[in-house]
Amino acid sequence: MATDQGMNQSVEKAAAVLATFLDGRGDLRVSDVAQRAGVGQSTASRLLATLEQLEYVERDEVSSLYRLGPAVISLAGAAVNQHPVHREARQHAQALACSLGLGANVAVRRGASLFYLCNFEGALAPKSYTLLGQRNPLHATGIGKCLLLALSPQERRELLPELPRYTQHTLTTHAALDADLATVAERGYAIEREELALGRACVAAPVLDGSGTVTAAISISGPLSAIDLPNREVELGRKAIEVADSISIGLGYIGPSHPVGVGTGR
Template sequence: MESREEHTVAEQGTNQSVEKTAAVLSAFIDGRELRVADVVKHARLGQSSASRLLATLESLEYVERDPVSSLYRLGPALVTLGGVAINQHPVHREARQRAQNLAARLGLGANVAVRRGESLFYLCNFEGRLAPKSFTLIGQRNPLHATGMGKCLLLELSAEQRRELIPDLQRFTARTITDHDELDRDLHEAKERGYAIEDQELALSRACLAAPVLGPGGQVVAAISVSGPLTAVNLPDRERELGHEVIEIADAISAGLGYLGPHSG
């Protein structure tokens, strides 16, 4: 029979193999095609180990190799798994069609995100005719303090919890909020009016408005936004209109998730 010590050693070996495989796959997170040497550098593996893992992953279609350049990229098996994972998420199921309709109606981008640690995580991303993109945001992450949806997701936390979660507010543009007291005031205003605004705080020449999505107990579980170039969003003239739109859709998603409104007492 296998001893406890032998079982522990085998288990540790299996765990290390899984960690190495995850490190190889995470090397592709920036979206670039990679050489074996690039994977070696990112995953901190030896050349032979990286080559063996890539060959195994290629046979399972988790990566694929370009026949001309011999560069590796993520493969179709991950697309299948990603699609299954996103379709299992209750917020995605409830929000997807509504966000798609919103993008088509307004011509702007419509996005849905949840919080994962100190970042927002995109569940839905649709482009309208006025805000085209050549890539999808689904599965990507962005900072909480510099985005409209991120600000909505921070509403669930106290000021002290926000400072603990994000001690340093990174600057992305000259308009990024980098002071916690200023962020507190901005979030208070967002809570009062029902939607948050991001005006060139993450990227220049772009803006968005977002509203929180509530779960059955009234907690913030997600956020939905409309976004696009400054000229298309046109905050001076359209803020009230777009704010009303995102609040209305957020309320509909919240109701679909089981939120029945504030309890009267």
């Protein structure tokens, strides 16, 4: 038992070391990793050396700084390829980004945040990084609002007791969020305009599984000037719903078994 406990602690420490790289802010020194992971510098150095041998991290020969290695990419690729939503949504999202020239993103809920499974950029919404595997708040994003349709108002309050402010446009009270979600459920799509980051907006629609439950969402996103919500909101909303419906059908959804309304997004 003592040996098993020691091995478990080693795995936890190794996972903590890998997690220090998740913010993507650049290569790290051993001391940086030790501080972020909450371990001693000698422990961090030993774990990094082992992870380097296994190709989970790699070290720059000139600077001696560490970054994530190719083994992590292999695991990430295998993980997303095994996810049914990713498999069904990937081609739809890619075609959507290509046809509109905007961003197309697919995400599911993981606890109190959304988790991106797909991310494609069109010519009008370029990014120098991928959203795949990243998380964002539910209440301040179009995708997140769609995912929150699966929860009752009470469940939303238990999941998100506080609604942090990211810009002056962020919804920070549950009363405001409830009202917004009622509109989302009625028209079938969500809007986010500068609620998470200034200068950006998106339109999103929920994806349903075979039981009719919101299991994911897809968004069309980009700079305010490119997405042009004053003139294109209805057009983009209909497009998001159309693509979300195609993905839902692929996941086994065959239509509502009850009247259209809150909780269906249709």
